[in-house]
Amino acid sequence: MTIWQQIAVCFYQNEIADGMDLFMANAAKLGTNKSAAPLINPIFDAIERADYTYAADLLYHEIQGE
Incomplete structure (x- = not known):
C-alpha cells in the first residue's frame, strides 16, 4: 500500500487528524x-x-506509486 493509499484509508475511516498528519508530512512528494x-x-x-x-x-x- 502506498503512502497515498494509507492517507486515503485514514480519511475513509474518519481518522482525519491521522490522515492530515500523514498528508502534511508527505505533501511535498x-x-x-x-x-x-x-x-x-x-x-x-x-x-x-x-x-x-x-x-x-x-x-x-x-495516484500511482510513492
Missing part, C-alpha cells in the same frame, strides 16, 4: 509524482472544503 501533478489542486481544494472522501478517492485511486 506530490510535486515529484507524475501521476499526482494534475491532482494537486483538486486534492488541496477538497481538503480545504473538508471533503475528505473526495480527497481520499483522488489519493487512493488516481
